[in-house]
Amino acid sequence: MASVALAWVTYRLVERPIRLGKNSRLKVASLCTLAMSAGGVGYLSYALDGLPSRFPPEVQSIADFKYDYKGDARVNKCWLGEVSTPDGFSEECANVPPGNSSILVWGDSHAARLYPGLQKALGDTHAISQFTRDSCPPILGFGYPVCQKSNEYVMAEIRRLRPRTVVMFGVWGHYQKDWSIPSPAKQGLLASIEQLKAAGIKEIVVLGPAPEWSDNLPKLVYQGWKDSYPVHKIPARLTTGHDPVPVAIDKQLETLFSDTSVRYVSIMQVLCTKDGCLTHVPNRPEELFTWDYGHLTTYGATFVARHLSEVGVLP
Template identity: 30%
Template sequence: MSATGYRPDIDCLRGFAVISVIAFHYDISPFRSGYVGVDIFFVISGFLITRIIHAEVQTGTFSFAAFYRRRARRILPAALAMLCVTLLAASVILLPGDAVSVAQQALAVLVFCSNVLLWSQQGYFDAAAITKPLLHTWSLGVEEQYYLLFPMLALAAFALRRPLMLASFAGLCATSFLLCVIQTRLQPAAAFFLLPARVWELALGALLAMEAPPAPHSEWLRITVAALGWIALGAAVNLFSPHTPYPGTAALLPCLGAAAVIWANPSPSKAVLTAVKPMIAVGLWSYSLYLWHWPVVSLATAVWGPPSSIQHKLALLGACTAMALTSFYLIEQPARQAQSPVTVRALVASASVVLLASLAIIGLAGFPARFSPQERTLAEFISYDHQSAYESGTCFLDPGQTFEALQPSCLAKGPRPRILVWGDSHAAHLIPGLKRALPQASLLRASLAQCVPHAEAGQSAACADFNRRLPLLVRELTPDIVVLSGNWTRTAMTPAAQASLLATIKAITDNGSKVVVVGPSPQFDRPLPHLLIAAKRFGVSTDGHMLDGLGEVDGFMRVLLKDSARTDYVSLLALLCPAGDCVLQTSDGAPLAWDGGHLTAQGSELAGPRIVAASPALAAAASAPQLTANSAN
């Protein structure tokens, strides 16, 4: 076992990890998968904690009380300060429901289970990550749970002979990794947030601390291994996309890269140490930087929206750095000193402030009196119940459901004109409006979340099966019109997607049905009720908040389908955002959408008649005399 002396390379790793995470969250190139920085932190923690415990056990100085006291002084003072400031800011800036959510997350942090709470809140329509200022505390929950459990397991392992001890650590690592791979496929949220699927990353560091692979003896080998480790880390922060299943096997790259750097432990020259001094400094500040970076960008987004320009990103980075350095020099560093006056009473008092503030926010429902009646009405749409309007679970299926879950009532043949709506949630949100605009039509509904209405790369097995069976359903139901609607993105512009969409349309029209393709819905960089309230409270402009690329996709699809036989293309952007000026509220004051892009029932009823009027096929159906079911067949 190596000595527990200072390792500048580990601070370099910490600096790299926190820079990666911050750059990813602040959308600063080139760290497009910078979230892997958290995995690097886990490997480092596993290494350092195991090394410390083993060294103290060998010298007979290990004490549970001393271990937990050091961990508390290391973690809690700065974390409690961040919680206090975040709760205060949330109670001033955020909507009542969001403020209550922050308070609940703060309580979870106090009992070391914020990762469990955040895991339980995951879902298809869950609030966007950026609206949760304490989302980043999930990783603290994982580490804190590890700190609580690992010392007892480590002491039991250290009592074994070395081969059995190493085998126990290796077995723990392998078992957790296998669980991680399986859960990433079957329960991705659990794999990401919960300790069991993350233990292997910590155990990997523990194996390094126990010198399971003997330390390399030659300096050239150390340098080579360290260089390969840094290359792996550089690849890891750029290689993965939002669609990469994670952690799973993908997490091997950053974890093994970090492990290689730690294992190599080269002896750096003075020139190298001087060159990496800035990175070492960032590593020393990494905990405070990590604590403050996410609340800063989350709360700023609640007011101004996601940072879009380099000036905005640099301003947020400056604010984050200022808060972190203040926290580091005034709270974190003094608390870690042996002579620090930080005591159990001081920590309990600080935690009590967080506890009482959180309970007050929850008990008083987020202080709704801060808002005007109109703002409170808009805020209610944040927790909008879309399930009834979208017919969730029956005609609009959740990601875990399959074609068989479609209820017969959704596909019942009624009088003509008979219209089938096929797509994903962006088809389901049209139903209230189409029902109102086509009262005499039989409106059939078949939609599946996260499943555009044609074959596309990366679709789930349930989606692929759904899209294979819908053309057969069209043949069986013989609808007069099939409405195709989906969350169209730039993916629709790829040659494969073009061919797939055109083939789907041809299969429908060959059956004798007409097709109406409804283009992209207006989508915004944050939930529309948030934007409307920020405009009223803080004077934020509502212009410039529509997502980039929608107009390009809309124009592309219009050109692609203009010569398709028996097919109408309806530009929802042209109907709802003429000249780029979007209709944001209906005549009764309801927001057009309840999140970033899914229509409210009122928004759908605004859009429905416009869609019908813009499609010759639907307009003809709206004015056609209704036929009985018998004569229609």
């Protein structure tokens, strides 16, 4: 009834006077002015990306999250693409001076994004080498042809450089969904570890999978903030939106290396609890752990690296 009454009042007091009243030229000019003003406001809103200033600063940074993932990861030098030559790594990728504080990172693009965190957290006390390539896990005899030849080259470099610690990391679920069963990937990983041992590597660290999200994490975090009605709050953890497969793989790899000399570290256990997986560095909501589905930002990689140092894996 209220809507009917309001419609009748609008018709009598607004629509009829405008349509049937006097001073039609003035009314036309006024309406044109109002329409142009509304259009101007609309265009201004479009030009300013929807007036993001109406959001809190931390939400603005998430809603418009842009991340330079190449700058500190040594792209085209120590992080190569699939078509780069097997031995195309720059000389600066090998950083192993005499001593016991050398770390070598070996793996795919996820390992490449771990490097900046290791460098930031441990670079003052450790010499860190990096040999990483897109879609190329640290598994000898596995993957596309360039990957296989590249890993042969990396193993030769490891024998030459003799770092104290080799960190093996990759998005393991992209190469095998179930690591509890025999497969070329599993066999190759174990064989690669045996070759590292034969090369005299004192510490072999395998990092388990990181959380993988169903969409770009900034989008999921913004949606979580938007859905936390009536008190909007950036979620420190999300219980939904991440793939359960890496959780299962983490447990399988942990079991695989439980009775070996390999140091297995579960990133899932570092970042996730029953309350969900961390989305950002604690108390720093603008420092998200990833900009896409799972590659670590330098914030996230530094968080992981500091954990590895604190628990004595990379002392």
